[in-house]
Structure formats: C-alpha cells, structure tokens
Amino acid sequence: QGAPRDAAGLLVDEQFGAEIARTAKHEGYLFAMPVEKSGQDEFDFDYGEDFGTHILDFDPTFSKVLVRYNPDGDREMNATQLVKLKKLSDWLHDNGRKFLFELLVPAEPAQLESVGGDAGRYDKEVRPGLMVTAIRDIQTGGVEPDIWKIEGIDTAEDCQKIAAQARSNGRDDVVCVVLGRGANDDAVVNWLQQGASVPGYVGFAIGRTIWWDALKAYLASETDRSAAVKQIATNFLRMIEVYTAASGDQNHI
Template sequence: MNPLFMLAMDQRLWLKEAVFGTTELTTAQTEELVAIKELIADGAIRAIRDHGVDPAAAAVLVDEELGGESPARIKDAGLQLSMALEKSQPSVYEEEPRSVSGELLAAHRPHIPKVLVRYNPAAADDIARKQLLDLKSTSDRVRQSGAPLLVEIIVPPTPEQLSDMGSTERFDAELLPDLTLTAIDHIKETGARVDLWKLEGMPDAERFAALLQRCRAGVEHPVDAVVLGKNAEEDVVNGWLRDAAEAGFVGFAIGRSIWWEAVQNFRAHRISRDDAADAIARTYAGYCSLMTEALGFPALP
C-alpha cells in the first residue's frame, strides 16, 4: 500500500460529551456538530490545496451520523474517504444498522471502510468474544464491495490491570504490546479478512515491528498498518510516527491531536472559521510532512 495519512473525525459519543456534556442532543446541537465536521473536512482539503499534501496519500475518516456532506466533499476533493461502520459506544463492537443492510456502503462507497473493536483479551467475556464473530460478517460484506477493511484495535485496561501497573503510562509500556498481539490473533482466528490495521502507539520501533509481523503472519493477501494518535501530546505522537515508520507501518490515523484545539478556539470565538480551517490544515500537513520524512520519501514542498 502507498503511504496513508488519515485525519480521523469519526468521533460521535466523545464529541457530543466534549462539546455539550451529554449524548442527548437537540436538533440545533446536532447541526452544530455536523458543522464542526464540515470545518474539519475543510482543513483536510486545504492541506491538499495549500500545503502540498499528496491527495493520493491523504484520507479522512468520518461517520455517517454527524458527517453531513463531508463524505461527498472529501471524495470530490480527491482525498480517500474512510467511513466508520460501527456504532459509537463505549464497550463492545456492534455494526450500524445501515452498514448491516449494506446501505451505508452503497450510499457513500468509501475507499476504506473501518471498524473499531475495543477488546482486552485478558478480560474477554462471552459478549466480547461474540463481537469478534460479528466482525467476520462485516468483513465478508466489505470484501464483497471490493474495498479493503480497516480494523482499529483499542485495548482498554481493566481496573485490576491499572491497579497493578499504577498508571496508564505503565500499562501502555508493559502490558499493552502483548495484549495487542493477542487481540490481533483473536481477530484473525475468526476468519475476518483485515487489509489494514489501525493500532495504538508502542514503546519503541521493535514492538511496532512485532505487531506488523503478527498482522501479516499466515496471511496471503497484502496487509499494512497505521498508528493511531490517541489524543496524545505532540512529542509523544511524533515519536510514535517515527518508530512506526521504522517498523514498516505505512502511515497514521490521527484525530483530536489535529483538530480539537482549533475547534475549541473557534467555538469560543477566539478565531474565525477560516483561521480554524487553516490551523487544522497546517497541523495535519505537519504530521504528513513528519511521516513522509520518516518513511524516506521526498519532503513536502
């Protein structure tokens, strides 16, 4: 696969809570969130137009619920469209009804359909295991559409694991790598065909390489991986990008680290909408430039 630099804005529950403090929105509040996503899409499009980001490498991940006209505009601008197929909920994977019926794929024809699976193999109960079986049917449907499937894995720590480690940072450094390897194994065991994996940041390039090797093990079709941003601090994300590139990852999928500050400043009337879109474009282009260099490609103009 060619480099893939994905701006992720498929947040739904999180965005509702962050902006309005509730998931039960009025029509006006929903329209405001749709407008926010239109703003973020503008930023991605401007990064192509004004900052030299290669449209062949650029992608935007959005959802149907709050995406508004963004999916069509993203495709019209020449960027790759990735769309979330899963419901937005805090624990288990469940596909959106319009995805199950095939309507979502037919309506938007995303280049890269995506699902998010929150799965800690050390705490997998019957519900958690069932979600992996559901993922197999999603995979089959996406494959019939002719598109590659992107699977994002988030391994949430259990209260016991956090207590034992003493902090999220120690959990990420000591337990997350092996738990992610096992989660990859469990997903592959369902028979789901995964073409692209979206994985959490690892402590070093060696552990990134181990993940990529596990994703490709025993698989006959091409498999690649991108690293997600996890709303981490800029220096942390930069380190992940460099380590992931060294390990053979093809890119990133970064969301709030790119656009949340600009969105907040716009909503607080500290900057104009135009300035907010420019800020998103510059930040996105900056990560694209860093990853381009880390992958050994010519620098952006």
C-alpha cells in the same frame, strides 16, 4: 505542500457528515466511514443488518470499525464481537471493499493493578503484547482487515512485533497506521517516529492532536475561520513531515 491527493483522506460519519462524505466522493478524495455504533464497549452495527446498504450508498474508500478487544477481557463479549466482525469482514471482501480496523485494548483491572495502577506503564509494558495477541485472536476468528489502526506504541521493536502479526501467514498486503489517541504533541511525534521506521507501517490516522485546539478556539470565537484552517493545515503538515522524515519515504503516508 502536504500529502499527495492519493495518499491522504478523511474519516467522516453518516450521522453528522453525510454531505461531506458525498462531497468527498464526488471530488475524488479518499475517505473512510464508520460502521460501528459509537460510544459502546461492545461492537455492534450502527444500522443493524442494513449495514451493507449504507456502505453501498456512500461508497467509501474504506469501511472502518472501532473495536475494544482485550484478550484477557470478557470472553463472551469478545466471542460475540468476533462473530459480528467476521460477518462484516466477509461481506466487505465478498463485495471487493476495503476494511479499516481500529483496535483499542483497554486495561483490565488486574492488568492495571500489575503496574501499580499506572496507565502510562500499562501502555508501555503491557499493552503492546496484548495487541499482538488481540490481532492474532481476531485473525483466528476469521476477521481480515486490510488496514489496522494501531494505538501509539513507544518503541519500534514493539511496532515490529505488531506489524509482523498483522502480516502473518501470507497477509503481505495488510498494513498498519499510527493512531493518535488525542494525545499531546510530543507523544504523537514519538509514536510516528517509531512506527514510520517499521516495514508494514504506512502512515497515520491522527485527528484531535491536529485540529482540536484550533477548532475549540474557533467555536469559542477566539479565532476566525481562516486562522483556524491555517493552524490545522500547519499541524497536519508537521505530522506529515515527522512521519516522512522517520520513514525515509516521501510517498509512504
């Protein structure tokens, strides 16, 4: 049951999961580690100019960034972010390393106002087009991810546009994965189904939707460890089944 060992992995940070990262490396699991300083609107390196030393020390399969970039947002902040991200992108590719880019496009006030303050409408009607533009801006800035983590998209048509931009101009090996956003099960299932049907999408990066409830219950002593592990595994397996059923490719995770 589950995904093949070479088609599944984990995301873990150095601050709280250094031992887990080293175990994952030792046991041959795929794993990603973040480079960004968490909890900030503007991208910055968690370890400043020393980012490369930390990457080489842990040797993750993927180095990951989370970036908030709205093409209609603060121009100076966007430009500053791109300079730093290009530095990272160049270093990673110069050192033969893989780059995982999580793109978030938070609504600007005017954009939200244009849909009557409805965040759901923003996600459906406005954000997909902004994501295409954001990816193009980032590529034009010289930033070249290997994998794009894409916030859940409600239609296959919009997924196709995003994947086309991600793979434009000869970037045939670049791929996208569906990001869960901590959303409810029904929303995530729909996002998986839409993305899975699109060439260029190869899997998903879902966390809280899979493990949050079980972990919360365990920490509150409402369930034991084995039951929590079983529930998380069941949730993970279901997401795999949803994705593979929609993609028609059992190895496309």
